[in-house]
Amino acid sequence: MSKQKLTILQVIQKGGTSKKTGLPWEIHSAQCILEQETEKNGRELLVGTVNLPKELWASQPGDYLAEFGLAQSMDGKLEPRIVSLVPFGAQKAKPSAGVSAA
Template sequence: MNKQKLSILQVIKRSGVSKRTGNPWEIHAAQCVLEQDVEGEKQILVGTINMPNHLKDVLAGDYLAEFAFAQSIEGKLEPRIVSLQPFGMPSAKPKPGAGVGASA
């Protein structure tokens, strides 16, 4: 799997009813900016990517996105977001005196 910095600007919901099956559908697409290094040079890409259901409510911001490839309905291989972690956020540090052996 591959990880890249991804800036999500907004997530847009599209929905409708399938003409073929009559079933409702919805897709959440993130408008985003992707920063990547290609042969040592910074490359900026702007576009949309469909969000998995478990990430459809993500807020705008900078993330470290983990990607994997999946097969589309048309049979094409395309990247899919597997997970998002806030980018540049300091990790939580324990309070002084907390932890094993600390008195309450």
């Protein structure tokens, strides 16, 4: 898994009803800036959107240390997914899977 600094600028919610199943759907996407270091280009800033897992839909704008993993999309492609977000400079992660605090 990979960890990178992610600045969330805004979370946008989209939803509707599936034409195929008739069931409601909802997606929350974060408009963000991703900072990464590469050997070839040094520090890079990437601007775009990334879908948030349901557990992170309430994330507020700000700086985070984002942990990414790969998941299979509905059409079979491997895509990066956020696994956890930690406020930048904090020490404890917000888990995206059903992990309970003891």
